[in-house]
Amino acid sequence: MLVDEEALPDHACVLKPCRVTEYxxxxDAKELGFEPGDDWPELADGSKIGGWLPWWRSGPTTFSCPDCxxxxxxxxxxxxxxxxxGCSCEIDETVVxxxxxxxxxxxxxxxxxxxxHRPPPWID
Structure with a gap:
């Protein structure tokens, strides 16, 4: 398999988890029965495990399992x-x-x- 060398990181990368409360x-809040006001907290920014799906360009939608x-x-x-x-953890100066x-x-x-079941990947 040929790989574009420019597409590979030039250094080892480590994610440093930081626990935050995410709303x-x-x-999504409206569909869950919440009434967000002007002071509604923003979604946690950055790489994460679990949580709410970020919407940057596409807007809200659901992703159904292609199998069930x-x-x-x-x-x-x-x-x-x-x-x-919104996070007190340190961010590495070397970008991923x-x-x-x-x-x-x-x-x-x-x-x-x-x-x-087959996962539906999503880049947004």
Missing amino acids: PHSY GTDSVLVLSLHTQESSD GWQFGQDGALNILLCPHDVE
């Missing part, structure tokens, strides 16, 4: 940019070096009923 995006139709859940979200907004769309995120979703 649903205001679009159940709404898929976010397992991992890798972002082009990392941010320390990957790019998803135009400063977007690669979102990995799984079926909550059967992890062997």
Whole structure:
């Protein structure tokens, strides 16, 4: 398999987890019965495990499992940019070096009923 050398990071990368309280995006909050006001907290920014699906360019939507139709859940979200907004943890000065769309995120979703079902990947 041929690989474009420019597409590979030139250094080892380590994600440094930081626990934050994340609230649903205001679009999702309305469907969950919440009434977000002007002071509604923003979605946690940066790569994360689990949590709410970030909407950057596409707007809210659901992703059904292609095998059974159940709404898929976010397992991992890798972002082009990392941010320390709302987080007291340190952010590494050396950027990861990957790019998803135009400063977007690669979102990995799984079926909550059967992890062997085909996952619908989403870059937004």
